Amino acid sequence: MKFKESLKNIFRRENWRTIAIFAALFGFLWFTIFGDQGLLKLRRSSLLKNQLNQELSAQRLKIEKLKKDKELLENRDHLELTIRQELGYVKPGEVVFKANEPLTTP
DSSP states (O other): OHHHHHHHHHHHTTOHHHHHHHHHHHHHHHHHHHSTTSHHHHHHHHHHHHHHHHHHHHHHHHHHHHHHHHHHHHOHHHHHHHHHHHHOOOOTTOOOOOOOOOOOOO
């Protein structure tokens, strides 16, 4: 109750110095929270940084996988094995045995 009465007296007497201090304090708090470098912008920047760090980690994992794939493609023995299995190539003089699947009668 006393606080309200003292505020009324301040404004009634038109104490401009006190009003200016309150206005400056309000402006300071406003810009601290909502300004270009305020707390809200800091929070958004922090969230963006976390998101970008997650994307960076995912990209690093992709890079590692691609490096392993590149190493496998450069490995001559692995490349030869892959060509033989997927394309059915054979070396000259090799004999390939294929198992016949048994016929099923209906």
